[in-house]
Amino acid sequence: MGPLITYELISQDTNFLLAFIIGIGFGFVLESSGFSSSRKLAGIFYGYDAVVLKVFFTAAITAMLGLLFFSLFDWIDLDLVYVNPTYLYSAIGGGVIMGAGFIMGGYCPGTSFCGASIGKIDAFVFIFGLFIGVLLFSEGYPLWEKFFNAQFLGYPKISTVLGLSDGIFAFGVILVALGMFWVADWAEKKFPQPEY
Amino acid sequence: MAIQEQILKKTKYLNPYLGGVLLGLVLLAANFVSGRGLGASGAIKSTLVTVVNAVAPNHAENAKFYQEEAISHGEKPLKSWLVFEMMGVVVGGFLSGSLAGRLKLKVEHSPKITSKRRLAFALAGGILFGFGSQLGRGCTSGSALSGMAVISLGGFISMAAIFGTAFALAYFFRKNWI
Numbered sequence: 001m002g003p004l005i006t007y008e009l010i011s012q013d014t015n016f017l018l019a020f021i022i023g024i025g026f027g028f029v030l031e032s033s034g035f036s037s038s039r040k041l042a043g044i045f046y047g048y049d050a051v052v053l054k055v056f057f058t059a060a061i062t063a064m065l066g067l068l069f070f071s072l073f074d075w076i077d078l079d080l081v082y083v084n085p086t087y088l089y090s091a092i093g094g095g096v097i098m099g100a101g102f103i104m105g106g107y108c109p110g111t112s113f114c115g116a117s118i119g120k121i122d123a124f125v126f127i128f129g130l131f132i133g134v135l136l137f138s139e140g141y142p143l144w145e146k147f148f149n150a151q152f153l154g155y156p157k158i159s160t161v162l163g164l165s166d167g168i169f170a171f172g173v174i175l176v177a178l179g180m181f182w183v184a185d186w187a188e189k190k191f192p193q194p195e196y
Numbered sequence: 197m198a199i200q201e202q203i204l205k206k207t208k209y210l211n212p213y214l215g216g217v218l219l220g221l222v223l224l225a226a227n228f229v230s231g232r233g234l235g236a237s238g239a240i241k242s243t244l245v246t247v248v249n250a251v252a253p254n255h256a257e258n259a260k261f262y263q264e265e266a267i268s269h270g271e272k273p274l275k276s277w278l279v280f281e282m283m284g285v286v287v288g289g290f291l292s293g294s295l296a297g298r299l300k301l302k303v304e305h306s307p308k309i310t311s312k313r314r315l316a317f318a319l320a321g322g323i324l325f326g327f328g329s330q331l332g333r334g335c336t337s338g339s340a341l342s343g344m345a346v347i348s349l350g351g352f353i354s355m356a357a358i359f360g361t362a363f364a365l366a367y368f369f370r371k372n373w374i
Binding site: 002003004005006010015016017018019020021022023024025026027028029030031032033034036037038039040042043044045046048050051054055056057058059060061062063064066067070075076078080081082083084085086087088090091092093094095096097098099100101102103104105106107108109110111112113114115116117118119120121122123125126127128129130131132133134135136137138139141142144145147148153155156157158159161166169170173191193 | 209210212213215216217218219220221222223224225226227228229230231232233234235236237240241243244245248259260261262275277278280281282283284285286287288289290291292293294296298299300301302303304305306314315317318319320321322323324325326327328329330331332333334335336337338339341342343344345346347348349350351352353354355356357358359360361362363364365366369370372373374
């Protein structure tokens, strides 16, 4: 039955229309959770506001369990769902550079559009920076092409790598998340910061 | 009293766990409908490639990155799932912000730093994040969050590298935030 587009239950144009509607939901939830504020986003790294951790992990677990149950009920064929490829070096290298950008800029790409949508000027400047960064990558592409394509491991699931079933792995993620939520609540009380 | 409470409530944010469940359902819907997760940086790349194709067509024809893009994403990079999704993000963010009374043109920064400093760091952070998202084949949404939902090894590596690095560097940039 699902994914609808792969089974040709909807047309490509409908798929784009639904992408727009899904985007509205994405932007609405991000903004109402406080992701339009760089101050709230950066809070996780100093303990005063753990909204990023709570929303991010709750969302990942909800979607993960949803997909596992949908698959169990035969509502979706997980073999047809896109799984990100793993290029070991560039995943780590890109992640490290993004982490530095995160703590300096206070946004990530999705949240910066959210911040810009309610008038945050710092978010507009961040987005301008994103374009420069992407341009630098594309213009200098031959310089890092080798690194970019090195250590391609295919499309592995982390559960397979660890030798666990998907369900057991998801259960483990839930336990880890609960532990982190507990620490986050403690940190929010321990390192409070005023709103501004 | 009740009205005051409502006004106060209106400017407040959603409970983070409720927000998380809703975001998870949006992500689940994306996978169910389109067989893919959410994303953001891909839309920036599509826009940039379109601009370069229009402004410097000769350059785009000769540079390897744009050649590979033309092969993998076709002649019209703007007609892509992520571009439509990101247009929705702006609409959705604006709707939520207007309902909550948060629409305001401003530079958000700690009272301990100037807006100029905040903007300089926002620019530098954006450049790094833009570059890193291309190297890492996706950002916090596309690689980390959506990758984790499908239990992809790459998704978990991205998540750990992004948040781990930001934590490790937090001390050096503390003046900007606390």
